Amino acid sequence: xxxxxxxxxxxxxxxxxxxxxxxxxxxxxxxxxxxxxxxxxxxxxxxxxxxxxxxxxxxxxxxxxxxxxxxxxxxxxxxxxxxxxxxxxxxxxxxxxxxxxxxxxxxxxxxxxxxxxxxxxxxxxxxxxxxxxxxxxxxxxxxxxxxxxxxxxxxxxxxxxxxxxxxxxxxxxxxxxxxxxxxxxxxxxxxxxxxxxxxxxxxxxxxxxxxxxxxxxxxxxxxxxxxxxxxxx
Amino acid sequence: xxxxxxxxxxxxxxxxxxxxxxxxxxxxxxxxxxxxxxxxxxxxxxxxxxxxxxxxxxxxxxxxxxxxxxxxxxxxxxxxxxxxxxxxxxxxxxxxxxxxxxxxxxxxxxxxxxxxxxxxxxxxxxxxxxxxxxxxxxxxxxxxxxxxxxxxxxxxxxxxxxxxxxxxxxxxxxxxxxxxxxxxxxxxxxxxxxxxxxxxxxxxxxxxxxxxxxxxxxxxxxxxxxxxxxxx
Numbered sequence: 001x002x003x004x005x006x007x008x009x010x011x012x013x014x015x016x017x018x019x020x021x022x023x024x025x026x027x028x029x030x031x032x033x034x035x036x037x038x039x040x041x042x043x044x045x046x047x048x049x050x051x052x053x054x055x056x057x058x059x060x061x062x063x064x065x066x067x068x069x070x071x072x073x074x075x076x077x078x079x080x081x082x083x084x085x086x087x088x089x090x091x092x093x094x095x096x097x098x099x100x101x102x103x104x105x106x107x108x109x110x111x112x113x114x115x116x117x118x119x120x121x122x123x124x125x126x127x128x129x130x131x132x133x134x135x136x137x138x139x140x141x142x143x144x145x146x147x148x149x150x151x152x153x154x155x156x157x158x159x160x161x162x163x164x165x166x167x168x169x170x171x172x173x174x175x176x177x178x179x180x181x182x183x184x185x186x187x188x189x190x191x192x193x194x195x196x197x198x199x200x201x202x203x204x205x206x207x208x209x210x211x212x213x214x215x216x217x218x219x220x221x222x223x224x225x226x227x228x229x230x231x232x233x
Numbered sequence: 234x235x236x237x238x239x240x241x242x243x244x245x246x247x248x249x250x251x252x253x254x255x256x257x258x259x260x261x262x263x264x265x266x267x268x269x270x271x272x273x274x275x276x277x278x279x280x281x282x283x284x285x286x287x288x289x290x291x292x293x294x295x296x297x298x299x300x301x302x303x304x305x306x307x308x309x310x311x312x313x314x315x316x317x318x319x320x321x322x323x324x325x326x327x328x329x330x331x332x333x334x335x336x337x338x339x340x341x342x343x344x345x346x347x348x349x350x351x352x353x354x355x356x357x358x359x360x361x362x363x364x365x366x367x368x369x370x371x372x373x374x375x376x377x378x379x380x381x382x383x384x385x386x387x388x389x390x391x392x393x394x395x396x397x398x399x400x401x402x403x404x405x406x407x408x409x410x411x412x413x414x415x416x417x418x419x420x421x422x423x424x425x426x427x428x429x430x431x432x433x434x435x436x437x438x439x440x441x442x443x444x445x446x447x448x449x450x451x452x453x454x455x456x457x458x459x460x461x462x463x464x465x
Binding site: 028031032035039057058059061064065068069072073100103105137143162188190191196199205217222224 | 238239240241242243250253254256257263264265266267268269270271272273274275276277278279280281282283284288289291292293295296297299300301303304305306351353359373375377388399412413414416418438441442444445
């Protein structure tokens, strides 16, 4: 794990001045780590939530961007001491940005605060999922295993090289005698097939919160608005 | 236009970012799109709690411009011109704040955005609820909103005796005078006063920021009250 900022004093000075090239370099170096950190989860405490919180795929972009907007503000650029690892400094900001993002969409109580305010370098991932998350993960693993078992032997081999052995697209394709473009197409087809499989299994359908009653009420409201017949109190 | 949750499996870069941003604010798309993204993680990385390479690249690229725009180089002393602009902006703000509100036909709003509330006590009884009026406990609220161009999303907050509920952000398709329903019908369970705050802004994130009380250019915040009365 590199220590880009503390080790490069010229970069640190340019970063503190807010130089565009320095900010870009710092952003590119740390952005993937922040994304991984936000997804992995962290501990929070509030009067309602005690335990782990993590940012889902739809809110990841917002929390990640908010993290860097805060970290690159004048105040926090000056606040970084240039001695401790920048990653730990950034993760503290990321936790705070994530809690605000999750609170804004109602996934955390408004009183929630992140724990572990210390500037640690490597925060351990939360060691347990919530029961709902554990159930979701188990369900997903089973679905993916079923999906893979239904692939042709060649498709399965491609998935093995690409996703289990983590080969690049090019290497995975080469192992099967495919060109780079053919490997790219094969991977896109595989992902599409997974989504189609999930849809066929009914796994993408709406949950119980989307009730017919709500739809009916909204349809009635729409009709009333169009006809201008809603009575006032 | 809604996101096709199956097609999103093949999206990359800006196309993926746009689809995710839509799904985030779209109650209809949110769940299926999120589930496809989690499944792709399980396939590619082995766990739904680690983003894929495609997600990471898309989010990193998408965020850079906004982050750089928000970060300003240090200036030790404000220039005279800068000070002049700041004073002019402050004066303009003062004039805007002191000016009379624009006329709106129905609901409550500040000209650029209108929020109308409705009380539904059973599936067949729906009535408009001016701010401060009552709706029985057990009833549901419905909302119709309209906003001028530029405020395409609305986020709602209900603060009442049973706590704070955040709803949305929702896309706003109506205009002032031709409001359209928002896709939510929260139930009113506990008697007491419920303060309804709606923030309208150009993006889902901006609407949420305005709802949190942050200054967001072009946003409109509307406040109304509902009195929840006894049991039905």
